[in-house]
Amino acid sequence: MPSVEAKDIFSGHIKEKGLRNTRQREIILDAFLSSKKHITVEDLFNIVKKKHPEIGYATVHRNLKLMCESGLAEEIKIGTSKAKYELKYGHEHHDHLICLNCGTFIEVNDEKIEKLQDKLAEQKDFQPVRHKLEIFGFCNKCR
Amino acid sequence: MPSVEAKDIFSGHIKEKGLRNTRQREIILDAFLSSKKHITVEDLFNIVKKKHPEIGYATVHRNLKLMCESGLAEEIKIGTSKAKYELKYGHEHHDHLICLNCGTFIEVNDEKIEKLQDKLAEQKDFQPVRHKLEIFGFCNKCR
DNA sequence: GTAATAATGATATGCATTATCATTAATATG
């Protein structure tokens, strides 16, 4: 059951920007909120298509972008692979360990590393806004 | 003057793989070694083209890939922008602070962060191979 | 209900990267 708050984040953003609510938005939003993590546009499109074959790829794409804009979702790009989207709202910031063999994502967060990053930036007279830490290697199954 | 050692890294790799030395390789290699950091295929192609208009884009691309394979160069991909290449041989591992306004790269390295990353991976029963840390924000000029 | 205009869906375009292929050229061998 998709969280009401999460949906409010999105509809709030829609309202603020003077955009409109549509049947498709609702369907795509619900599908995203019910989906597993790290979903691609194509993944979500295929899920939506099952019950709603009339909804187009472009609309799924546009609405995922809009979800990111609203702060509800976040886009993840690893190397050259296609963009993945995950729920941001209600999820703490985290980084990823990525298995070079099976592609598994492990979500991690280390407060010390985060602090040291800020310190490092400060040393370089640099104002940090966001960061991306990806550690590539082999998970326990693929060792 | 390009470093002889750096050139040996490349020619050693060529030899090992049973590949051939060509005029184009030599020209492209020299141009890369003389160039500034964080160069794109197109950048290097344009430099090469000035004196050697007969050399094609694909050849520059292929040879940059080959330089990466040999360990001489490294490919850097930030978001969706085109791949950049930097000299790896003779340069310590480092990460990047990237200005959201002017695109400046600041190279940084923090031994503590590096150690903590390994520790973090170990905690997750993950065998780290390489990592990428990018901190986005504003440099002192763009603050 | 009507007007204004945002959203949609099908498709086209953009753009970086990589693949294809006929031709050229580097290396090995006699």
Added chain:
DNA sequence: CATATTAATGATAATGCATATCATTATTAC
């Protein structure tokens, strides 16, 4: 040196993904 082998080249095509276009449809304000 002549010749055979095959890697490399250069022009161009194909690929893959993200985004733009545009005619049509649907939402919202009045």
